[in-house]
Amino acid sequence: MRHATWATMAQFFVNGATFATWGVLIPSVKARFELSDAVLSLAMLAVAGGALLTMGRSGKWIAQVGSARGLMLSGVLYAFTLLAIPLAPQFWMLVGLLLVFGTAMAAFDVAMSVQAALVEGGRSKPIMSTLHAMFSIGGIAGSALGAVPGLSPLAHAGLVASCTLLVALLVKRFMLPDAAHDEQAAQAGGDQRGRRMVLVLGFIAFLALACEGGMYDWAAVYMRDVAQSPAALVSYSYAAFSTGMAAGRLTGDRIRARIGGLRTLAWSAATGAVGIAFAAAVPLPLATIAGLFLSGLGIANLMPIFFLAAARVPGMSAAESIAAVARFAYVGMLLGPVLIGGVAEHLSLRVSFVGVALVMAGIAAFGGKPVRRFI
Structure with missing residues (x-):
């Protein structure tokens, strides 16, 4: 179990590093193909589109081949498509690569989450939030790594892809077998009930990830336009939220x-909810930073709990239920x-933040009922 825990941590780590590397490569892609912002957004949408279009099939495929083998195969594809991004000679080839990259990422995410649920189930203490912290x-x-002086985009992609490939190939033997967790999922008549439970979990996950x-996307804008922050402090908004997320996940299992x-x-x-409401109520730079940190601290442990609950839904394999929740x-x-x-355009960004706070309050009040039996 100790080996499986460390192996799963390594998978979460390389997943986070690989996805972040794509983010760092975006400016070089824009410059190389001389893309406008609108065309660049299409390239970014290709990653999300590849993930969304294949998420359901990924869950079924992983249920058939097992999460350990699924991790190895999707990890190999994940690594090679990352390496190919800075090598794409034409833009249409890049878009095709990004579709495959998104597909590999989706399969890797699902298989990794199945293993995380298996590891948690085999331990006496919770571990799910810590695993998600490794992604961060x-x-x-x-x-x-992208900030290292003199490191080219190709070298950056190559280093991270090599790590992802090595982890995918070397840790398979430490992965846990799915059957030990999924045997209880085959009970008669449980499929439809399980799918209804997954839909409810998926809806709550949709709300949490929307927040x-x-x-992530509006914190800096809020700091600049609403909190009237000096330019030097604007970047601290994103850092405050990200730091809160990391701290929340590192402490979530103990809590x-x-x-x-x-x-x-x-x-x-x-x-x-309190953190976001505080930022909306007191639109001052330091208060906004404190509110964003608090909101990150709270939001951090929602998805680990939802994925854990999804893996334990009866009547469905862990891979299929996690894939369904992940799609939402x-x-x-x-x-x-x-x-x-959209709300900010017609009302104001402060009103949007109040709306996000209300959604989080709703999850606090009513989100526990669907997951009560599984956590």
């Missing part, structure tokens, strides 16, 4: 072990910033 730490490492995506998953979910969502979450992450922007 990997993202920080992948981003920081998270909105904070869940002490007070239980249901209370952790309620208190996490309530903390997020991806859509929420994409649409959240758009919805916030």
Whole structure:
């Protein structure tokens, strides 16, 4: 179990590093093909589109081949498509590569989350939030590597892709077998009931990720336009939210072990609501930074709990249920910033933040009921 835990941590780490590396490569892609912002957005949409279009099939495929083999195969594809991005000779080839990159990322995410649920189920203490924290730490490492002087985009992609490939090939033997977790999922008549439960979980995950995506994309704008922050402090908004997310996930397992998953979910969502409401109520630079940190601290542990609950839904394999919830979450992450922007356009960004706070309060009040039996 110790080996499986470390192996799964490595998978989360390289996943975060790989995805962050794509983010760092975006400016060089724009410059190389001389893209406008609108055309560049199509390239970014290709990653999300590849993930969303294949998420359901990825879940079924992983249920058939097993999460350990799924991790290895999708990890190899994930690594090679990352390496190919800075080598794409034409833009249409790049878009095709990004579609495959998104597909590999989706499969890797699902298989990784199945393993995380298996590891948690085999341990006496919670571990899910810590595993998700490794994704954040990997993202920080992948981003920081891009700041190394003299390191070209190809070299950056090559280093991270090599790490992802090595992890995918070397840790398979430490992965846990799915059957030990999924045998209970085949009970008669449980399929339809399980799918209804997954839909409810997916809807709550959509709301949670809409809030998270909105904070990531709008925090800096809020700091600049609403809190009237000096330019030197604007970047601290994103850093405050990200730091809160990392801190929340690093401490989430200890909190869940002490007070239980249901209370952790309620208190996490309530903390997020208070943080966002504080930022909206006191639009001053330091108050906004404090509010964003608090909101990140609260939002951090929502998705780990939802994925854990999804893996334990009866009547469905863990891979299929996690894939279904993850699809809702991806859509929420994409649409959240758009919805916030729409409200801001017609009302104000402060009103949008109040709306996000109300959504988080709703999750705190009512989100525990669907997951009560599984956490």
